[in-house]
Amino acid sequence: MVTAPDLEQMADRIAAGNRRALARAITLVESSRADHRTQAQELLEKLVGRAGGAIRLGISGTPGVGKSTFIEAFGQHLTAAGHRVAVLAVDPSSKRTGGSILGDKTRMEHLARDPNAFIRPSPSGGTLGGVARRTRETMLLVEAAGYDVVLVETVGVGQSETTVAEMVDLFMLLLSPGGGDELQGIKRGVMELADLIVINKADGDLLAAAKRAATEYRGALGLIRPKTPHWRARVRLASALKGEGIEEIWRDITKYREAMTEAGALEKQRAEQAKAWMWQELTDGLVYALTRDRRVAAALPDWEARVMSGEATPGAAADALRALFLGHSEA
Ligand SMILES: Nc1nc2c(ncn2[C@@H]2O[C@H](COP(=O)(O)OP(=O)(O)OP(=O)(O)O)[C@@H](O)[C@H]2O)c(=O)[nH]1
Numbered sequence: 001m002v003t004a005p006d007l008e009q010m011a012d013r014i015a016a017g018n019r020r021a022l023a024r025a026i027t028l029v030e031s032s033r034a035d036h037r038t039q040a041q042e043l044l045e046k047l048v049g050r051a052g053g054a055i056r057l058g059i060s061g062t063p064g065v066g067k068s069t070f071i072e073a074f075g076q077h078l079t080a081a082g083h084r085v086a087v088l089a090v091d092p093s094s095k096r097t098g099g100s101i102l103g104d105k106t107r108m109e110h111l112a113r114d115p116n117a118f119i120r121p122s123p124s125g126g127t128l129g130g131v132a133r134r135t136r137e138t139m140l141l142v143e144a145a146g147y148d149v150v151l152v153e154t155v156g157v158g159q160s161e162t163t164v165a166e167m168v169d170l171f172m173l174l175l176s177p178g179g180g181d182e183l184q185g186i187k188r189g190v191m192e193l194a195d196l197i198v199i200n201k202a203d204g205d206l207l208a209a210a211k212r213a214a215t216e217y218r219g220a221l222g223l224i225r226p227k228t229p230h231w232r233a234r235v236r237l238a239s240a241l242k243g244e245g246i247e248e249i250w251r252d253i254t255k256y257r258e259a260m261t262e263a264g265a266l267e268k269q270r271a272e273q274a275k276a277w278m279w280q281e282l283t284d285g286l287v288y289a290l291t292r293d294r295r296v297a298a299a300l301p302d303w304e305a306r307v308m309s310g311e312a313t314p315g316a317a318a319d320a321l322r323a324l325f326l327g328h329s330e331a
Helices: 004-015 019-030 034-050 067-080 098-107 109-113 128-144 160-165 180-185 188-193 204-222 246-262 265-292 294-309 314-330
Strands: 055-061 085-090 117-119 149-155 170-175 196-199 234-237
Touching: 004 019, 004 034, 004 128, 019 034, 019 128, 034 128, 055 067, 055 160, 055 246, 067 085, 067 109, 067 149, 067 246, 085 128, 085 160, 098 109, 109 117, 128 149, 128 160, 128 265, 149 160, 160 170, 160 188, 170 188, 170 246, 188 204, 196 204, 196 246, 204 234, 234 246, 246 265, 265 294, 265 314, 294 314
Parallel strands: 055 149, 055 170, 085 117, 085 149, 170 196, 196 234
Antiparallel strands: none
16 A cells, blocks of 8 residues: 555655645554554654654543533634644444544534644444554554644443543543432442543533532542542533633643653653553454464364363363464474
C-alpha cells in the first residue's frame, strides 16, 4: 500500500498538520494486514519522537448521560482558547461502516467542522485489546500532528473503562444527577479509576438533584484510597447543554497536570503505561503465535475437551501445550 519514501513523506505531512495524511496514517494503523502492521510500525518509529506532548484525557459515561454534548462543549471551549483537540474512541462493540463515521460527525456537529479539532470514531471489530492498541497508536499520530489535547471516549460498560484509564493521564467519569440510585449501580472499581467526576445536566429542574448527587459522590470518594498521593479526585457540576462548569473542569485538569508533573508522577505513570503496553503486545503476540502453531493447533481441541470434562487440569493442559509450542519453535 505504501512505499518507504511514501512513509517518509507521510510522516512529514503529518508533522506539518496535514489532515488527509493523518487520516490515511490512522487507516494504516487500524489495518490488521501483516504488511500494513509493519508499515504502521515504521511510520510510528518516525513520529514517536514528536508524540507525547498532549494532555491525554479519558472520558466515560453511560449512554444518555450527555457524553457527546459534553465533548462538543468542552472541545469547542478548548479550541476557542487556542488548543487543538483530537477526539478518539474505544468501543469494542463498534461496527464501523461509512455511515457511522458520519454518525460521529453529526454527534458532535460543531466540533466536527472546527479546523482545530479532529474526530475519529472507534476502530471497529476485534477484541478490546486490539481496539485499544489501535487507539493508542492513533493517539501517537495525532500528537505528532500537533494536537495538544487528546480525548479518548469510551462507553460506560465493562472492561473498556479500565483499558482507557490505562492509556491516559487523567480519567473523567461523566454521571447524571441520579445520585443515590445511580451510585448503587456504579461499580466501585469504576469510581476508583476516576480522577475527576462530572455530574452533567446540572441545570433547570435537575440542578438540585445534581447538587445532592455531588455531595453523595464526594462522600463515596472519601472512602476510596486515592490513585496517587499527588491528587484527590474531585466532583464537579456541569451543564454541557448550557456550557456551564466547563471552565472549572479545564482548570482542574490543568491543576492535575501541574501537580503530577511537578511530582514527576506523570512521567512515571506514562513510563509504567508504556511498559504495560509492551507486555500486552508481547503477550498477545505470543498467544497469537501459539495458536497459529501447526502442532499446537492440532492438539488444542483435544486438550480443551479434556479440561472441560475434568480429565486434565487446566494447568497440566497449559504446560503440555506450552511444551509442544516451545519444542516446536526451538526445533
Ligand atoms: N438538561 C440537560 N440535558 C443534556 C445535557 N447534556 C446532554 N443533555 C441531553 O441528554 C441527551 C443525551 O445526550 P447525548 O450527548 O446524546 O449523550 P449520550 O447518549 O451520552 O451520547 P453518546 O453516548 O456519546 O452518543 C440529549 O437529549 C441531550 O440534549 C445537559 O447538560 N443538560
